[in-house]
Amino acid sequence: MSCHPDRERPLDGDIDPQETVPSRKNTVFVDGVILNGPTTDAKAGEKFVEEACRLIMEEVVLKATDINEKVCEWRPPEQLKQLLDLELRDTGEPHHRLLELCQDVIRYSVKTNHPRFFNQLYAGLDYYSLVARFMTEALNPSVYTYEVSPVFLLVEEAVLKKMIEFIGWKEGDGIFNPGGSVSNMYAMNLARYKYCPDIKEKGLSGLPRLILFTSAECHYSMKKAASFLGIGTENVCFVETDGRGKMIPEELERQVWQAKKEGAAPFLVCATSGTTVLGAFDPLDEIADVCERHGLWLHVDASWGGSALMSRKHRKLLHGIHRADSVAWNPHKMLMAGIQCCAFLVKDKSDLLKKCYSAKASYLFQQDKFYDVSYDTGDKSIQCSRRPDAFKFWMTWKALGTLGLEEKVNRALALSRYLVEEIKKREGFKLLMEPEYANVCFWYIPPSLREMEEGPEFWAKLHLIIATDVST
Amino acid sequence: MSCHPDRERPLDGDIDPQETVPSRKNTVFVDGVILNGPTTDAKAGEKFVEEACRLIMEEVVLKATDINEKVCEWRPPEQLKQLLDLELRDTGEPHHRLLELCQDVIRYSVKTNHPRFFNQLYAGLDYYSLVARFMTEALNPSVYTYEVSPVFLLVEEAVLKKMIEFIGWKEGDGIFNPGGSVSNMYAMNLARYKYCPDIKEKGLSGLPRLILFTSAECHYSMKKAASFLGIGTENVCFVETDGRGKMIPEELERQVWQAKKEGAAPFLVCATSGTTVLGAFDPLDEIADVCERHGLWLHVDASWGGSALMSRKHRKLLHGIHRADSVAWNPHKMLMAGIQCCAFLVKDKSDLLKKCYSAKASYLFQQDKFYDVSYDTGDKSIQCSRRPDAFKFWMTWKALGTLGLEEKVNRALALSRYLVEEIKKREGFKLLMEPEYANVCFWYIPPSLREMEEGPEFWAKLHLIIATDVST
Numbered sequence: 001m002s003c004h005p006d007r008e009r010p011l012d013g014d015i016d017p018q019e020t021v022p023s024r025k026n027t028v029f030v031d032g033v034i035l036n037g038p039t040t041d042a043k044a045g046e047k048f049v050e051e052a053c054r055l056i057m058e059e060v061v062l063k064a065t066d067i068n069e070k071v072c073e074w075r076p077p078e079q080l081k082q083l084l085d086l087e088l089r090d091t092g093e094p095h096h097r098l099l100e101l102c103q104d105v106i107r108y109s110v111k112t113n114h115p116r117f118f119n120q121l122y123a124g125l126d127y128y129s130l131v132a133r134f135m136t137e138a139l140n141p142s143v144y145t146y147e148v149s150p151v152f153l154l155v156e157e158a159v160l161k162k163m164i165e166f167i168g169w170k171e172g173d174g175i176f177n178p179g180g181s182v183s184n185m186y187a188m189n190l191a192r193y194k195y196c197p198d199i200k201e202k203g204l205s206g207l208p209r210l211i212l213f214t215s216a217e218c219h220y221s222m223k224k225a226a227s228f229l230g231i232g233t234e235n236v237c238f239v240e241t242d243g244r245g246k247m248i249p250e251e252l253e254r255q256v257w258q259a260k261k262e263g264a265a266p267f268l269v270c271a272t273s274g275t276t277v278l279g280a281f282d283p284l285d286e287i288a289d290v291c292e293r294h295g296l297w298l299h300v301d302a303s304w305g306g307s308a309l310m311s312r313k314h315r316k317l318l319h320g321i322h323r324a325d326s327v328a329w330n331p332h333k334m335l336m337a338g339i340q341c342c343a344f345l346v347k348d349k350s351d352l353l354k355k356c357y358s359a360k361a362s363y364l365f366q367q368d369k370f371y372d373v374s375y376d377t378g379d380k381s382i383q384c385s386r387r388p389d390a391f392k393f394w395m396t397w398k399a400l401g402t403l404g405l406e407e408k409v410n411r412a413l414a415l416s417r418y419l420v421e422e423i424k425k426r427e428g429f430k431l432l433m434e435p436e437y438a439n440v441c442f443w444y445i446p447p448s449l450r451e452m453e454e455g456p457e458f459w460a461k462l463h464l465i466i467a468t469d470v471s472t
Numbered sequence: 473m474s475c476h477p478d479r480e481r482p483l484d485g486d487i488d489p490q491e492t493v494p495s496r497k498n499t500v501f502v503d504g505v506i507l508n509g510p511t512t513d514a515k516a517g518e519k520f521v522e523e524a525c526r527l528i529m530e531e532v533v534l535k536a537t538d539i540n541e542k543v544c545e546w547r548p549p550e551q552l553k554q555l556l557d558l559e560l561r562d563t564g565e566p567h568h569r570l571l572e573l574c575q576d577v578i579r580y581s582v583k584t585n586h587p588r589f590f591n592q593l594y595a596g597l598d599y600y601s602l603v604a605r606f607m608t609e610a611l612n613p614s615v616y617t618y619e620v621s622p623v624f625l626l627v628e629e630a631v632l633k634k635m636i637e638f639i640g641w642k643e644g645d646g647i648f649n650p651g652g653s654v655s656n657m658y659a660m661n662l663a664r665y666k667y668c669p670d671i672k673e674k675g676l677s678g679l680p681r682l683i684l685f686t687s688a689e690c691h692y693s694m695k696k697a698a699s700f701l702g703i704g705t706e707n708v709c710f711v712e713t714d715g716r717g718k719m720i721p722e723e724l725e726r727q728v729w730q731a732k733k734e735g736a737a738p739f740l741v742c743a744t745s746g747t748t749v750l751g752a753f754d755p756l757d758e759i760a761d762v763c764e765r766h767g768l769w770l771h772v773d774a775s776w777g778g779s780a781l782m783s784r785k786h787r788k789l790l791h792g793i794h795r796a797d798s799v800a801w802n803p804h805k806m807l808m809a810g811i812q813c814c815a816f817l818v819k820d821k822s823d824l825l826k827k828c829y830s831a832k833a834s835y836l837f838q839q840d841k842f843y844d845v846s847y848d849t850g851d852k853s854i855q856c857s858r859r860p861d862a863f864k865f866w867m868t869w870k871a872l873g874t875l876g877l878e879e880k881v882n883r884a885l886a887l888s889r890y891l892v893e894e895i896k897k898r899e900g901f902k903l904l905m906e907p908e909y910a911n912v913c914f915w916y917i918p919p920s921l922r923e924m925e926e927g928p929e930f931w932a933k934l935h936l937i938i939a940t941d942v943s944t
Contacts, residue, residue, distance in 0.1 A: 030893075031785075033879075033886035042537070045599035049533055052603040053525050060610035061521055065514070072622075076843045080622055086630040088866070092873035098600070101870060102607060105863075109623045112612045119620055120836070121857055122612075127517035128570070130609065131524040135574060137605035138532035140584045140594075142811050148591055150544075150552055151581045158558040178650040179855040189700055203704025204676040220833035221856060228661055228854055230702025232675025277835050313503075332857070339614050339857050361692035363749050364592070371548045382700055383651040384693060385593055385804070385811050391577075394560070398573060401564035407505075414505035421502075 048095045055102055064111035065125050071117050072110045126336035132395035133338050142385040144378025152388035153375055159390040163343055166309045168322030173353050174345040175380050176389040180303030181221035183328030183344035188225045191297035193356040195267040204230050211259045213237045214270040215247035217280055245280030253290045268297045273318050274305020279439030285320030300324040307334035311409040334412055337393040353380045412438045520567045527574055536583035537597050543589050544582045598808035604867035605810050614857040616850025624860035625847050631862040635815055638781045640794030645825050646817040647852050648861040652775030653693035655800030655816035660697045663769035665828040667739040676702050683731045685709045686742040687719035689752055717752030725762045740769045745790050746777020751911030753777055757792030772796040779806035783881040806884055809865040825852045884910045
């Protein structure tokens with residue numbers, strides 16, 4: 001049964017819902033608890049939310065995006081612990097004290113929306129996805145069944161459909177999940193289920209050694225996924241890349257043959273569209289050829305680079321992506337949807353995703369509901385409760401349109417281009433390579449090293465000074 | 473490099489940051505994109521956020537908790553698709569139209585904070601965690617490294633420490649993650665790593681058949697986890713439960729012996745504190761004895777029942793939990809922290825969690841940073857970017873104190889007790905069993921069946937009419 005301490009429904013129907021203090025004679029007293037009447041002062045709670053919203057608006061939405069403000073009030077861990085009152089106590093704090101705490105949390109947090117904040121993932125503040133996020137926090141839905149999340153499930157369907165269109169598939173399936181790393185896990189598990197559906201019930205014990213291929217420049221989640229899924233990191237075969245960080249298809253094929261010769265069972269190739277450090281795009285078309293020849297699942301980790309699909313000018317970076325079996329794509333990066341907003345997309349429409357992931361929990365996914373239960377997509381997920389992450393991207397897309405999203409991508413890449421030209425002009429900076437995406441890799445050469453020859457001693461010294469990768 | 477379209481930093485320093493339209497003569501034009509000057513009207517964006525916040529306050533925070541309003545404006549999928557403008561187009565929509573869309577989304581969404589909304593997980597609206605959620609959405613942090621999330625990482629540490637104290641461990645470790653299902657996966661993987669650390673690199677192929685034990689009433693995520701982790705659902709041994717849905721320790725031990733006899737390798741027992749349907753608590757002390765005798769990892773899935781630890785009156789339900797090796801506990805359920813707020817807790821303090829999960833990505837977890845890098849907890853996680861879920865629980869705890877949280881739990885269980893007494897009094901209702909937690913299971917017997925004997929025909933007919941489990 002449910003407990004709703006606020007605005008509590010009167011018990012036994014003998015208390016006026018407008019009344020805030022129950023009359024004593026009708027008090028329902030069970031196990032030492034008075035059950036009727038509100039336990040929380042809703043008016044005070046609402047006022048607190050209103051005041052906090054004002055604070056958030058001023059201190060985060062306005063001030064934290066202001067170029068004249070600091071990105072961060074930096075304090076090392078031990079000092080910050082002294083400054084913040086982190087301790088959880090027996091009794092609660094009054095509202096004015098909580099608002100001071102909120103202020104402190106904001107003060108010492110990094111302003112990730114600030115124009116001078118440079119770190120992985122971030123691309124600034126988007127007002128539309130922010131509103132969507134406020135809405136979903138207030139509504140607090142869980143997208144497992146249509147009856148609990150009707151709107152957000154339809155929104156997810158609409159967004160997935162559109163993303164599938166941009167990949168270039170005629171149809172497909174997918175699910176939003178908490179991270180590109182998790183998307184890559186979804187792919188790895190789905191590929192091995194396709195390879196051998198028995199694995200779901202029987203597990204890997206006693207099977208030949210499953211082996212997968214990815215580039216040496218891939219995201220570290222490939223190793224995490226392989227170990228989590230029981231495949232083992234030694235069974236991730238890291239294929240050599242060229243000077244630009246792109247997987248060499250001939251090397252891939254050579255390694256597939258080698259693995260087969262050793263009695264291992266190749267089942268998956270994970271190509272990367274937009275590597276973490278160099279921003280490299282693997283040659284998907286050639287890799288797809290290798291996969292076709294060997295009957296391997298092709299997953300493309302486009303968590304970072306997928307956004308280029310929105311730009312008619314830059315989508316050629318992912319040429320051949322329509323041939324992938326699955327794709328990971330995170331609109332929370334260049335498309336600014338807020339952490340996290342990550343889609344795992346699958347070309348298959350024969351319900352492979354559902355077959356692989358379903359556990360058919362009868363308390364949640366009853367089959368005799370009064371609506372089309374194919375909308376109860378929760379059983380495709382490794383999660384039970386799940387956040388409506390598609391909604392924030394939907395809102396931004398609605399606000400900016402496809403053309404507005406395209407402009408964001410074009411602008412990000414033009415800014416990189418601008419930075420590259422500035423680096424070339426400036427003394428003491430050395431470009432690592434011409435970028436093809438928004439990652440610009442360069443060295444800062446301090447004055448003491450500028451006249452030195454680029455031998456082992458030069459590199460050893462340079463590594464001790466600074467090694468910077470500045471990505472969007 | 474980073475793109476910050478809003479409040480853009482002037483390029484080449486020749487444009488006044490206060491100016492909204494760059495003077496044409498200084499325009500920086502790269503690849504068809506004008507780079508200087510803002511691309512978005514920040515003033516209009518801020519106004520939009522303000523208006524949307526007002527709408528959210530009125531329509532969700534106030535109206536959706538009002539007993540006189542509807543829980544849901546129900547529409548079946550096809551009809552709702554007609555009512556909502558879901559399509560994503562080339563051009564964006566103006567602000568007034570976006571606000572109408574927000575209104576529609578709210579109208580047709582289920583009001584999970586409504587006092588008459590009864591479904592799994594939910595316990596009403598908590599103003600404090602709501603404010604924390606608004607704050608983190610605005611700040612948009614990712615808790616992987618201290619330099620990006622200093623405050624939220626310290627908050628997570630403080631909350632984990634306190635939860636560990638309530639479990640009764642002297643010390644421990646842990647990580648917040650997106651769901652009880654995922655916590656159970658963490659446990660399963662950690663237990664097998666402890667059993668055989670080589671699995672991380674070598675995988676399961678060629679190993680003896682790993683086998684784990686859980687009760688027949690456990691959460692369905694056990695099966696999901698076993699299949700995802702490559703263990704296989706057939707290697708989940710479902711131990712018989714007693715009439716109240718509690719695992720029978722003698723049966724557990726019998727099955728462990730049986731598995732060993734068959735050459736399988738038992739490595740884990742997953743007990744449940746608060747089963748999904750009946751709200752049953754497995755006898756942890758007796759189960760811990762079995763685990764000790766056989767050297768098995770004991771994980772307790774207290775996703776639902778963990779909250780009882782906050783109540784001096786009810787924490788006896790989890791008697792023996794301090795003997796567990798790991799615990800899953802979701803404050804987003806009875807403690808109302810908002811979806812998702814899920815802790816995976818580990819008794820080990822020898823860095824087992826980190827050893828098991830780390831991939832040591834050098835672009836993110838550099839070891840030569842200028843602060844204590846043990847605060848870069850991201851490498852303990854299966855995710856890369858991660859949300860600061862501990863913060864919303866911290867805020868509620870700060871606001872209510874331990875005593876306030878205890879009151880929430882006591883009140884929920886007193887309400888269940890009240891419902892039980894009402895069911896007993898009311899004709900046509902039949903209690904399934906006396907509850908020990910907040911799950912109250914009962915049958916509704918329609919008038920046509922009230923005189924019928926409880927034979928096979930009675931049950932067949934009753935199943936066709938209604939089978940309801942109403943949990944908090």
